[in-house]
Amino acid sequence: MNVLVIGSGGREHALVWKLAQSPRVERIYCTPGNPGIAGLAPPFPAESGDFSGLIREARRHEIALTVVGPEGPLAAGIVDAFREAGLLIFGPTRRAAELEWSKAFAKDFMMRHAIPGASSRTFHPGGGDEARSYVASCPLPLVIKADGLAAGKGVIVCQSRDEALRALAEISDPSSFGSAGSTVVVEEFMEGEEASVFAVTDGARFVTLAPAQDHKRALDGDRGKNTGGMGAYAPAPCVTPSLLRGIEESIIAPTLRGMAEEGRPYTGCLYVGLMLTAQGPKVVEYNCRFGDPETQVVLPLYEGDLAELLAASASGDLRAPATPVVAAGSAVCVVLASGGYPGAYETGKTITLPGADETPRGVMLFHAGTGSGPGGSLVTAGGRVIGVTAVRREGAMAETITAAYDAVGRIWFEGMHFRRDIGARAAAKPYST
16 A cells, blocks of 8 residues: 655654555655655655645545644644545544644543543633632642643643743743633643553554653753653553553543544544553543654554554554554653754754664664755754664663663764653663553
8 A cells, every 4th residue: 555644753754664664555655754754755745734735646646544643734624634535544533633632622521521630620711810810729739731732832830829820821822822822721730650652543442552651841850841752761661551451441442432422433543641640540631643752662662564553543443453562672762852942942953863884773763853954964953853762672671771872872963952861760660560
C-alpha cells in the first residue's frame, strides 16, 4: 500500500520510520515533512491544511492509508473530509477530537461517565471576575488551563494566589493563546507520578502500547516553563502491567463507551495523560493523536506491523494481536531545543550531526524543527529541533540513558539546550509486575 503521513515533527518522523518497516508498505509520502523525513518519504504535492488538495492528490497517488500526526488537522475535520471522499484515514473525527480541542468538553465528559480526574470549574468568556473570585478561595497549588489547543503550553501550575491571578490574565489575553484561552479551566493540583498511555482503537476494541513518561518542564528537576516535551522514556516503571490493566478497565474502555453512546465514536489513537495518585490513576488530559515526544520511544518498542494496526483501526476492524506488542528493553528520547525555547528563540542555526557511520547503533535522530539552509546545510527551524532516541533490547534503563546522552554529545548547534535528567527517575526502577 501507499501511505501518506500528515505532519512535520519528530512524531511524524518516528511514524514514517516505523511505517517504512512494514512489508505491506510500498511507498510513503509526507506533508509538509522535514529534511530528516525526506530520506524516507518524499514531499507530497499538497499542503496539510488543504483538504480538497490532499484528497485529490491522495487519489492520484493511490494512497491506501493516510495517517494524521498533529492535532490541528484533526480538530479542523480532516478525518470527516477524507471519509466523505471514501478514503481510509487514521484518526478521530472533529467531534471525537473535541476530547483534546476543548478541555471544558473533556472535563464535562469525564463527569458524565464517572471517569476519574481532577475536580475543576470552567469559566467562559466574560467570567473573569467570577474566575478571579474562585481562584482566591481555592486551596493551593492550582492548575490553570486554556480550553483550546495551545501546543502543549496552555497549562500553568500556580503555587500562590498572585501566580494564579497572573496565569488567568495571561491565558485570557488574546495575544498569548488567541481564542484557545477565551474559556479557562481551573483544576485542583494532583500529586503523583505522571504517565502517558496510548490506545489504538477502532471505536470499541483497542490495543495499548508501552506506557511512557514525558518531561514537560524546560529545565532539569522539573523546573521552568511547560513545553511541548523535552524528552521521554518507555516503558514507565510506575505503570506496571497490573496497573495498566486497571487503567484500561477504569479509564480507556469507559471513555470509548461514553464517546460511542454520545454519538462520537472514537477511532485512531487515544492518548491518555495520567496522574498516578494515592487514590489511583486519574486523567490529566486527553489527546486525540500520538504524543510528541512519547511516540519516539513507544514506536521503537512496538513489535507489530504499524501499517497493519493503523489500517485496522481506520477501517473499524481492529483485532487484538495474538502475540505481545511491546518488545523487551527500553527507549529514551532527549529533545535538543533552540536557545530560549519555550519562549522566543532564533532559527537558521547550522546543525552539526554525526555521519551515518558515527551514529551509535540503536540510536535514531528524529528531526522535529529542522530546515534546509545555504548549500544544502541543515539548520534549526523550530523550538524543538531533534529528538535523540536510544533503544536497548536488554540491560538496565541506565544503559539506555547513557547511550542517548552519548549520541547527544555528538550533535551541536548554536544555543542548543536540553535536559540532562531524562529518565533519571526510572533508572533505578525495574519494570515489574
